[in-house]
Every structure is written in C-alpha cells, then in structure tokens.
Amino acid sequence: MLTIKREQVRQLFEELPSTIAGSSLLSIILCYALWGVIDHVLILIWFSMVIVVNSARVVLLQTFRRSDSTINPGKWLNVFRASAIAIAVAWGLSGVILFPENDVSHQAFLAFALTGYSAGGTMAYAIDFACVVPFVLSALLPFTIRLLATGGELAHTMGLSVAVFIFFVLVSMRRICGSTVEKIILQIDSTRRANELYESETKLRTLYDSTSDAVILVNDDHFIDCNHATLDMFGCRSKEAFCALSLVDLFPAVQPCGTNSLTLANEMITSALKNGNHRFEWVHQRIDNTKTFNAEVLLNMMELNGHKVLQATIRDISERKQKEFELIQAKDAAEHAARVKSDFLANMSHEIRTPMNAIIGLSELALDSTDTKEITGNLNQINDSSKSLLGILNDILDLSKIEAHQLTIENTIFNLDELLDSLNRMFSLNAQGKDLEFSINCEKQIHRLMYGDPLRLRQILTNLLSNAFKFTEKGEVILNVSQLKSSQIAITLNFQVSDTGIGMTEEQIESLFKPFVQADNSISRRFGGTGLGLAISRNLILLMGGKIQVNSQPGIGSSFNFQISFSPATLKLSEQHRRKADKAPEELLEIAQTLRGKKVLLTEDNRVNQLVASKMLGKLGMLVDIANNGKEAIQHLEEKLFDVVLMDIQMPIMDGLEATRHIRLDTRFVTLPIIAMSAGVTLDERTACADAGMTGFIPKPIDSSELANRLVKLFTP
Numbered sequence: 001m002l003t004i005k006r007e008q009v010r011q012l013f014e015e016l017p018s019t020i021a022g023s024s025l026l027s028i029i030l031c032y033a034l035w036g037v038i039d040h041v042l043i044l045i046w047f048s049m050v051i052v053v054n055s056a057r058v059v060l061l062q063t064f065r066r067s068d069s070t071i072n073p074g075k076w077l078n079v080f081r082a083s084a085i086a087i088a089v090a091w092g093l094s095g096v097i098l099f100p101e102n103d104v105s106h107q108a109f110l111a112f113a114l115t116g117y118s119a120g121g122t123m124a125y126a127i128d129f130a131c132v133v134p135f136v137l138s139a140l141l142p143f144t145i146r147l148l149a150t151g152g153e154l155a156h157t158m159g160l161s162v163a164v165f166i167f168f169v170l171v172s173m174r175r176i177c178g179s180t181v182e183k184i185i186l187q188i189d190s191t192r193r194a195n196e197l198y199e200s201e202t203k204l205r206t207l208y209d210s211t212s213d214a215v216i217l218v219n220d221d222h223f224i225d226c227n228h229a230t231l232d233m234f235g236c237r238s239k240e241a242f243c244a245l246s247l248v249d250l251f252p253a254v255q256p257c258g259t260n261s262l263t264l265a266n267e268m269i270t271s272a273l274k275n276g277n278h279r280f281e282w283v284h285q286r287i288d289n290t291k292t293f294n295a296e297v298l299l300n301m302m303e304l305n306g307h308k309v310l311q312a313t314i315r316d317i318s319e320r321k322q323k324e325f326e327l328i329q330a331k332d333a334a335e336h337a338a339r340v341k342s343d344f345l346a347n348m349s350h351e352i353r354t355p356m357n358a359i360i361g362l363s364e365l366a367l368d369s370t371d372t373k374e375i376t377g378n379l380n381q382i383n384d385s386s387k388s389l390l391g392i393l394n395d396i397l398d399l400s401k402i403e404a405h406q407l408t409i410e411n412t413i414f415n416l417d418e419l420l421d422s423l424n425r426m427f428s429l430n431a432q433g434k435d436l437e438f439s440i441n442c443e444k445q446i447h448r449l450m451y452g453d454p455l456r457l458r459q460i461l462t463n464l465l466s467n468a469f470k471f472t473e474k475g476e477v478i479l480n481v482s483q484l485k486s487s488q489i490a491i492t493l494n495f496q497v498s499d500t501g502i503g504m505t506e507e508q509i510e511s512l513f514k515p516f517v518q519a520d521n522s523i524s525r526r527f528g529g530t531g532l533g534l535a536i537s538r539n540l541i542l543l544m545g546g547k548i549q550v551n552s553q554p555g556i557g558s559s560f561n562f563q564i565s566f567s568p569a570t571l572k573l574s575e576q577h578r579r580k581a582d583k584a585p586e587e588l589l590e591i592a593q594t595l596r597g598k599k600v601l602l603t604e605d606n607r608v609n610q611l612v613a614s615k616m617l618g619k620l621g622m623l624v625d626i627a628n629n630g631k632e633a634i635q636h637l638e639e640k641l642f643d644v645v646l647m648d649i650q651m652p653i654m655d656g657l658e659a660t661r662h663i664r665l666d667t668r669f670v671t672l673p674i675i676a677m678s679a680g681v682t683l684d685e686r687t688a689c690a691d692a693g694m695t696g697f698i699p700k701p702i703d704s705s706e707l708a709n710r711l712v713k714l715f716t717p
Contacts, residue, residue, distance in 0.1 A: 005073040007184045008127050012080050013064050015124040020054050020061075022120055023087055027051075030094065030113050037100045046090070046097050053087045081131045084121070088138035091117055095143025104154055107147070111158055114143050115165055122173050127184065129177035133170060140166050214314040218269075219307060222246070233316060235286040251284050252292060272299035272310060284314065294321045352392060359385045390701060395532045398459075402539040409543050413569045414454035416446065416481070423461055423479070430469045437476035446483045447491055450566035456540050457564070461495065463533035464560050468499035475500025475557070490565045498559040504552040512550060513538040594715055595708075596621030598643040603633040603659070604677070605651040609700075613646065613677070616704045620711065630659025637669065644714065647694065649678040649685070657692040664693040673714050677702065 027050045031043050060083055064076065095114055100106035118139045125131045140162055147159030214230035216223055223243045234250060236242040251261045261283075272278035277300045285292040298313040359382050366378040398407065420440050431438035461479065468477045477499045485492040504512070513534050541548050541562045552558035600622050604610045614624045625640070627633040631654040633645065645663075647656040654662075656676060663669045676689040679700040686697050698710055 004181065004184060004188065005077055007188060008181075009073045009076045009080065011127050011184075012077070012125065012131070013061060016057065016061050016080075019087075019121060019124045020057055023050065023091070023117070024054055026113060026117055030098070030110070033109055033113075034098050034100065034106060037103060037106050038098050042097050046094055049090045049093065050087070053083075053090050057083045057087065077128070081128070081134070084125060084131050085134045085138055088118075088121070088135040091139045092142040095140075095146055099143070099146050101150075104152075107155065107158065111143065111147075111162055114140055115162065118169065122169060126173060126176050127180045129174055132173045132177060136166055136169055136173075212315075214312075216312040216314070217304070218310040218312060219304075224309065230314075233286075233314065234284070235288055235290075245287065249287055251282065255283055268297070268299065269310065273301055273308070276301050281317070282314075293318045352389065356385075356389065359389070386701070395536060398532075398536050402536065402543075407540075407543065409456060409540075410453040411451050411567075412454065413449065413451055416442070416448045416450065419454055419458055420479075420481070423458070423465065426462070427465050427469065427477075431477065434469065434473070436469070436472060436474065438478075439476070440479045440481075442481040443483055445486075446481065446493065447486070447568045449569040450491060451569055452564070452566040453544065456544065460537045460540050460562070461497070463537045464497040467533065468497055468501065468558070472499040472501035472557070484563060485565075489567065491568055492563060492565045494561060494563050496559060496561045498557065500557040503554040503556050503558055504550075505554055509550050509552060513548075595711055597623065598711075598715070599623045599625070599641065601625050601627060601633060601636055601642040601645045603627040603630065603645060603651070603656065604648045605629055606648075609648070613702060613707075616702065616707055617646075619704075620708055622711075630654030630656055630662075633659050634662055637663065637666075637672075642672070644673040644675065644711065646675050646677055646698075649676060649689070657688060660689075660692040660694055675710065675714070 027047055031047050034043060060079065091114065095110065098110065100110065118136050121135055121139070122132050125135060144159050144162045144166065147155050147162065150156075150159075211227065212229055214233045215227045216230055217225040223245065226239055226242050231237070231239070231242060234242070236245075247265055248262055251265070253261055255261050255264055257264075268278055268280055268282075277298065279296070279298045282295050282297045283292055284295050294317050296315045296317050300311045300313070302309055302311055362378040362382045362385070366375045366382070369375050369378070420442060424438075424440050427438055430436075465477065465479065477497070480494075480496040480498070482494045482496070483491065484494050538548055541564065544564050546562050546564035548560065548562035550558065550560055598621075600617055602610065602613055602617065602624050604613060604626070605628050610626055614626065617624050625636055625642070627636050629651040630647075633647065634654075636642070637645075647660060649656040656678075660674055663672070663674065673695045674693065675696040675698055676694045677698050677700060678685060678689075689697055696710060696714070698707060
C-alpha cells in the first residue's frame, strides 16, 4: 500500500507543471473573452485568485522536488489533494463571479471552459479518484447551480447538461482510476520482480565470477560460458578464446590410472547425465601444456533456454594433494623411525646382555672355583666384558652429547706415529685371528707432530677399522694416511680405511650414518653391533671441521675416506711434551707417597660402591670414613677434619649438590676439596656440580688409575 501511494504521489506531482500551465493559460483566455461583458474588477479579483493558488502550487512542487518523497507519502498525497481542491474552488467561483446574465452565448462559452478545464484536470488526476471527485464537484457544481437558478429554458437545459456531464465524468473516472491503480500495482509488481530477478542474476553472476573455482557450461561437446577463475586456472586470455577450445585441450592424453583421458571423460559425462550429477578427481593441464594439476570436478546437469547443459565446477586441489603426500611421507618416516628404534632396542638389548651374561656367568664360575689360576682367568674375562659394556654406554653417551651440542673437541699436541702404532698393535691380533692382511701406510712427508684431538681421532679410526674387520672374512684391511695440503699453520690429511668385505648397496649407504641404523637387520643378527659407531664418527669428523665419503660395492668391499686439518707442532714443544710424559710415572710414584695417611670422607649410599671405592682408596694408603648421604657427611665434617671429600650426587635424605652448598656456607670448608662421583656424565650435570662448589668430577664406573691420578694432582703443590 505504501508503495502504491509513493507511485501516486510521483505521478501526480509529475503532472502538476502541465496542470498549472493549463490552468493559467485557460484563465487568461477566459478573462479576455469576458472582458467586455463582466465587470473588470470582478475579473481581476478572480484572476488574482487563480494566480495566487497556482503560485502556491508552484512552491509546493519545488518543495516536493527538494525533499525525499519516499518518506511519508500519505502526507504529500493529502497536501496535493488540498492544492487541487483549492484551484478547483477558484475555478468554481468563476461560474458565479464571472457568470454573464442574459447572455446565453457567453454562458455557453463559460460552460465550455469549465467543463474543458474539469475534463483536463480529471485526466491529470486519474490516478487518485479521491482527488477527482472533490475537484470536479468544486469546479462545476457552483456553475451548474447558477444555471439552474437562472430563468429560461436554455439555461435550465445547459445546467442539466453540465450535471449529466458531472455524473458521467465521475462514473467514467471511477473506472479509469481503478484501472490506473491496477496498472500501477502491476507495474510495481513487475518492477519488483524485475529488480529481484536482476539482483538474483547479479548475485549469481558475482558468485560465478568471484569464486576461486572454475565454472564451465558445456553444451553437447563445446563450451558456452565460463567464469574468470577458469581463465586464470587454464591460462586463457578471454572467454571467447576459451569457448573456442575443446575438451581434449584441458587435460593430458592419459590419466594417472593409465586410461585414455577422453574415454574416461566421456564416461564421467554419461554418468552425470544419467544421475544428474557426478563428482570425481581429475588431472587437468593448462592450455600451454606447461603445467598439470590435480582437480576435484563436480558435473551437474541443468536446463538453459530449454536445452540440457552440464555445469562443470573445477577446484584445484594440488596443494591439498601435496599436503596429503607429505602426510603420507611423514607417516611412513615415523613408522620407519619406530621400526628402526625398535630394531635398535633389540640390538642394544643383545649387545648389552652379551657382556652382562659373561659377567654374571663368569662371576658364578669364579665363586664356585677354588683354582686360583681359573679364578684369575675368569676375573680377567669379567674385566674385559665390563669394559665392552662400558664402551657401549660411552657410545650412547657420545651420541647424546653430540645431539645436545655438548661434545667439545680438544686441541692438544700429539704424535701421529704413536697413535698409528697403538692402532696397529690393537688390530694386528684381530688380523691374525681372522687370517687377514692388515697394514697401515703413512706418507713420509707428513709432519708427525701436530695439535688436535688424538682421543677423538683414535675413536673415529677405531670405529672404522672395527667395522672393516667385522665385515671382512678374507682379503685385507688397509689404513692409508696421505697429505692433501700443508702450510705453516695447517696440515690437511686424508685417512682412508678400505677392506675387501661384504660391501654395501647405494640404498644401504644412504642410511649408513643415521643413528640406530645398520645396513639391514640381517647384518645386525649376523655381525652384531649397535649401529652407533658410524653415526658418532661422522659427527666427530664434522665437529673437527672435516668431511667423510663412502665408496662401496656389494661383494667387493668398502672404502671410507675422511679429511681433517691439524695445526703443526714444533720439535721443541714435542720434546718438552715427551720429557714430561716420560717423567710422569716417576713423579706420580713419588707424589703418590703423599696420599698415605690422607683422610678422605667417602659419601656414597650404595653399599657395593662403598666397598669398591674404599678398597681403591685403601690401596693408596688413605684413611676412609663413610657417610651414607649428604646429611651424614655434614655431621662427619662437624666432628672430624678431612683432607678431601668424595661426594656422590644422587642420594636419599640429602643429595650431593645440596650437601656441597651447605658445606661451602661454612667458612672453615671454603677450600676443602670436594670431588663429585656420578654415573651421570652429561655437561649439564658437570655444570651443576661446579655451580654447587665442587672441586672436580670423577665419572662412574670409577677407574682406579684415574682416581689415583686425580687425587695425586689435587695434592700436588
């Protein structure tokens, strides 16, 4: 209803300029025709009245045009009706004020003018019957009454004619107004539907063009439309150029499944036409053949202008496929890592249990035997097995340090010949036991005295030579040392360990330096080992600034090469180092005499460790008191003076770190040597011991020689 009123107001004000102009023009004509018949004053009064009303209607029109007519259209409609009635009243007064007495011809002219004006006005106001009725009655009814009141047959006839005119005009206008309103309603509805359709089409077109998915309309075997995403996805310049393409231009000749693409595409189209839609994955290609990509395709059957067409929606899923592939790879890698660690645990269990079995079995044999020679032999084998077990634990610890970036490389002077001689003595027995040829070759021009980390270099070469002997049944194992570069500040050497063993495939070489990994499980079962040696060796070489390479052929043998740079040492420094080393045993023997009678407080909660440590200390002539935890150690120090404290770290009641911190708070014990003893040998634990105020650190299991050397150095002036 509000919309109809808005349209009525719009049309009424649209016709207002013409009605004002017509009214003004007709009033001038009427005044001119009656100027010689009617009193001039009456004519001017009436004309002024018409001009005033029309001027007011002009102001109303200007106000309407400047305002928002959509707000409160009912108000504007009522104002317009009032202005129409006002002008109609002015014209109605002309039938009284300007009525020519006893002049039938001018009466007829006035009747013609009023009926003509009324007819024109009603047509202008045909959209609003509520405006037409008062307008017609106000304009014609006064004149009709005046005619009927005038005597004479002709005047009566004229008055009745005007009355009949009023009746027919109102009846006709009722029908016309109704029809006009109906047209307005139909027009408004049609406009609304058109707007809705336009908005719907605009939304669809916006979605069609703004979606990142390619949308293509296919009729029979050719394209009829596509969106902008299609052009970007397939690398086409325009819709026209794309629609000129054929199906085969959008995909490679063969799909990944091996089926011809066109044949498979026809099957997909047939399925969509049969079922109404069909979804599948497809490999498309850009029209320049530079790139193929994975896509998800949805075919929907629809009707367009009475024809069946297919709407193909294509979504690029290359990124999703890549992520799926990466997830599968990560899953496979995780499963592989889990299998590798499981195999490692199985191998490690075997490697640890083998020396443990020897230790336990030989211990039982030693306990049951009374033969001193047999007991000594069993104890020697127990010692060897213990060292083997300790070697495995050290490998695990070295790997842990490497991964935590806590392993450091030393830089001390050493003699290359001495290092190679020790390796020769170590592995010559292995060669004799397996009937292998073993040789170490070192170029003569190589400077023998250098700075580096001989312990880590020995560890690397020991690992490589141990593997070479392990995997070689016959033939030879050779260590070659050659010089690559030499200067006053650096010597770069190449170490090559080659064998004629079982060799390796390329696949086995790829995983060779990964921790916990051996070439395959059969090698572990056949030859044993933890799979840590090569991983540790590679990382040690990298830490020393070198690199390692492997060449191998199955059944022929393997060759490991690595290059490391060292700093040359002068002969003078070497001689000083040699003389100091030669004197060391004598000096240590002399200084060892000073340990006799030294009082040591052994703080250890484990009974076996108490026994082992107290026996070692007793052999050195030291006097040992034992505390079972940190609290007892503090009590012992309060009761007695000690020269040194050996402190375990992990103990009940009070651990070694807390006890040391308590001891250091007492000014009497600020300089008292406190040496940590712990099975935890990580850099973090050593740092924690130093921070607590400990003087030194001895790792467990305790080596008697290392313990003696550490104590002797502690008491050296």
